[in-house]
Amino acid sequence: MYSEKVMEHFTNPRNVGEIKDPDGIGQVGNPVCGDLMKMTIKVEDGRLVDIKFQTFGCGAAIATSSIVTEMVKGKTLEEALKVTNRTVAEALGGLPPAKMHCSNLAADALHRAINDYLSRKGGSGDGQDQSAGGHERGS
Amino acid sequence: MVRYMTEIYGNPSSVHAFGRMARKGVEEARESVAALIGASPGEIIFTSGGTEADNLAIKGIAESLSHKGKHIVTSKVEHHAVLHTCEYLEKKGFSVTYLPVDKYGSVSASDVEAALRDDTILVSVMMANNEVGTIQPIAEIVQVAKSRGVLVHTDAVQAVGAVRIDVEELGVDLLSLSGHKIYGPKGVGALYVRKGVKILPVAHGGGHERGKRAGTENVPGIVGLGKAAELAKEEMDSSSEKIKHLRDKLIEGILSRIEHSRLNGHPTNRLPNNVNVSIEYVEGEAMLLSLDQQGVAASSGSACTSGSLEPSHVLTAMGLSHEVAHGSLRMTLGRQNTEEDVDYVLSVLPPIVERLRNMSPLGKRG
Numbered sequence: 001m002y003s004e005k006v007m008e009h010f011t012n013p014r015n016v017g018e019i020k021d022p023d024g025i026g027q028v029g030n031p032v033c034g035d036l037m038k039m040t041i042k043v044e045d046g047r048l049v050d051i052k053f054q055t056f057g058c059g060a061a062i063a064t065s066s067i068v069t070e071m072v073k074g075k076t077l078e079e080a081l082k083v084t085n086r087t088v089a090e091a092l093g094g095l096p097p098a099k100m101h102c103s104n105l106a107a108d109a110l111h112r113a114i115n116d117y118l119s120r121k122g123g124s125g126d127g128q129d130q131s132a133g134g135h136e137r138g139s
Numbered sequence: 140m141v142r143y144m145t146e147i148y149g150n151p152s153s154v155h156a157f158g159r160m161a162r163k164g165v166e167e168a169r170e171s172v173a174a175l176i177g178a179s180p181g182e183i184i185f186t187s188g189g190t191e192a193d194n195l196a197i198k199g200i201a202e203s204l205s206h207k208g209k210h211i212v213t214s215k216v217e218h219h220a221v222l223h224t225c226e227y228l229e230k231k232g233f234s235v236t237y238l239p240v241d242k243y244g245s246v247s248a249s250d251v252e253a254a255l256r257d258d259t260i261l262v263s264v265m266m267a268n269n270e271v272g273t274i275q276p277i278a279e280i281v282q283v284a285k286s287r288g289v290l291v292h293t294d295a296v297q298a299v300g301a302v303r304i305d306v307e308e309l310g311v312d313l314l315s316l317s318g319h320k321i322y323g324p325k326g327v328g329a330l331y332v333r334k335g336v337k338i339l340p341v342a343h344g345g346g347h348e349r350g351k352r353a354g355t356e357n358v359p360g361i362v363g364l365g366k367a368a369e370l371a372k373e374e375m376d377s378s379s380e381k382i383k384h385l386r387d388k389l390i391e392g393i394l395s396r397i398e399h400s401r402l403n404g405h406p407t408n409r410l411p412n413n414v415n416v417s418i419e420y421v422e423g424e425a426m427l428l429s430l431d432q433q434g435v436a437a438s439s440g441s442a443c444t445s446g447s448l449e450p451s452h453v454l455t456a457m458g459l460s461h462e463v464a465h466g467s468l469r470m471t472l473g474r475q476n477t478e479e480d481v482d483y484v485l486s487v488l489p490p491i492v493e494r495l496r497n498m499s500p501l502g503k504r505g
Contacts, residue, residue, distance in 0.1 A: 011432065031465070034422055034441055034461070035422070058422050058423075058424035058425055062425060
């Protein structure tokens with residue numbers, strides 16, 4: 001049911017872990033739904049110099065988290081913000097239809113981490129959109 | 140089976156010699172299946188499997204007795220073949236009571252009694268649960284239903300061949316079974332219908348299976364089911380003991396090696412071949428994929444394996460939170476499994492859990 005690329009990322013996930021003193025944190029999903037993702041980022045001169053993820057979830061959730069970190073590491077924030085859940089799924093060679101919605105949240109977590117960084121930088125009350133992605137599900 | 144796909148290719152309804160040979164194969168299989176559950180051959184209707192047997196039992200009784208009443212009692216932990224059939228009948232004007240279960244997944248006979256109404260025509264409770272292995276008190280349920288003159292169906296797909304079943308002792312009126320759960324072929328099963336109990340057919344056509352199930356018989360499948368029933372009867376007692384020992388070793392091994400793990404289902408009143416545990420802070424499908432890479436075939440009640448957003452209806456009916464249900468892992472043991480197989484699973488599972496927990500933002504709890 002999963003592509004080889006998904007299984008490869010599931011088996012050997014890139015950039016697992018948590019950055020200490022991150023410049024931004026993004027979390028989406030919740031354990032009740034079976035998926036929870038947390039991204040931490042380090043930003044220097046407008047570039048993502050480091051990104052790490054932690055994910056509780058199925059194979060697709062882990063693989064999407066892994067590949068998104070690979071796709072954006074070293075990129076500018078503008079480039080990273082162009083990555084969407086759809087481009088993540090495409091980079092993995094597709095996902096089973098049932099997984100497209102429920103476990104494909106990695107880009108949302110990334111956008112949330114970047115927005116967290118931008119709002120921290122701009123000071124509080126900057127009006128930065130904290131809910132970019134708008135993918136969070138209730139339970 | 141192969142002979143019935145080649146040299147004995149006759150249609151059992153035909154008069155010629157080839158047909159008569161095929162008929163003989165079908166009728167011998169009927170005797171073997173009947174013998175496995177203590178029934179008479181005339182009480183066995185061959186079907187395409189457990190699902191069709193459940194459909195035929197419930198719709199067949201509903202149609203046959205709708206003039207007497209339109210109420211059916213079942214449980215929340217039934218197989219979907221029963222649940223969805225009941226939901227279908229609700230749309231057709233029947234009313235259905237779905238009984239709750241306790242934390243072990245057991246239905247209580249007193250709940251059945253309390254649910255019975257004057258217009259109740261059928262109680263359908265499974266013999267043993269397919270996900271968590273809990274064995275239901277069918278004999279007691281039959282007692283309370285019988286005292287009110289209500290028929291009882293049991294989906295025994297998981298139980299037949301795993302535990303000894305005698306329809307006379309149990310007193311059930313209808314019982315579903317399936318070929319591939321007793322090491323027989325897939326795509327074949329049977330419904331036991333007690334002599335004198337009238338059901339209406341679901342499939343209409345020729346007069347096959349005494350008019351209860353039209354369609355030319357799946358002769359190779361039926362012959363295979365018959366052989367499987369014969370072997371199950373011979374080997375059940377010895378293999379059950381062995382499998383039960385492996386089951387307990389696997390359960391104890393998992394619970395002692397993996398922190399924050401727990402058994403789902405009844406600790407003793409369960410099928411000898413069923414292991415179902417929840418491993419917290421890990422999602423089930425991720426465990427299945429990892430186990431599969433190590434050559435271990437398992438399943439899970441996680442939403443991610445069901446194609447829906449909901450985790451197992453059985454685990455949630457037992458009161459498990461969604462989080463814990465997502466981390467459920469089911470393994471089924473069989474005749475061919477060995478102590479070494481159990482040791483192997485116990486050696487590969489803890490590192491899989493550790494790896495996934497280390498990846499999880501829920502913390503390193505293991």
